[in-house]
Amino acid sequence: MSLWTLVIATAVGCYLLKLAGYLVPARALEHPRVRRLVELLPVALLAALVVVEALAAGRHLEFDGPRLAGFVVGAVAVWRRAPFLVVVVLAGLTAALLRLA
């Protein structure tokens, strides 16, 4: 499989996965319990993404000082309800400055 096959298969696969969710009959979501679970799914996935992006280096856990410090500063900004852009800038700036030091 070439890189081109990978790019095309990823693009087609990703679109079909998205479209599939719109083609599932609406009745599937009428049950309040089902709806609640679908509501909660992104919560679990986003929490896992936070952890993976903060701690993973391929298949290893990596406790990288500047990355974690930047993330923690960003997390405090989130907790203080700072705007999205402020969170991003503070996190990036913290990690970048620590790497310069």
Next chain:
Amino acid sequence: MTAAPDDPTRASVIRDSLGVGLAVGAYGFAFGAASVAAGLSVLQTSLLSLLAFTGGTQFAVVGVVAGGGSLAAALSSGLLLGSRNTLYAMRLAPLLQARGLRRLLAAHGTIDESTAMAIAQKSPQLSRVAFWWTFGGVFVFWNLATLLGAVGTSALGDPNRFGLDAVVPAAFLALLAPRLRAGAIERRVALGGAAIAVVLIPLTPPGVPVLASCAALLLATTIPGRRR
């Protein structure tokens, strides 16, 4: 859109949506850089952002390629990660009520950010505003930033020098925050998902820890202490 054009709530939703797009652009830059560093061409990198258009998957795919993983492993972990968009779409379908071509387009824009922004709104009308504006904003900035990051990689070097590796998890946390404030069950599910991911990172291929976090939904059905 039937909301009054001078509605301040609608205006603030649009502003927040574009703000999300701008912020996501910051790591579109990182994706462009990471992808070219992994060995993809600038064209392949840009096509991934234009056509796959789902950041987590794109990062996973080039991450596996960069880590020396097989192309099949790259594809499967990318698609595993992309399958969450199916669930987002199921959640969004009744909110968006899109038909025909509009639905085909809505499908393309069904990603973490547009879903999080749409479900955070107080009414279906505002949800639709948030979805389309976040989709548009993220699409424009993500693709521009991807191109810049890809083209600029050789000049720039390691994008983590600029703290982009800290930006990504902080941005995901910002997207998660409104759900964490929604209730105790949300917080329990989030903690469960995070715990599953930590345990599985060293044990499973990239992409699996995120997908497996769905098992944390079991925490939403069994409520400890209820038996008292």
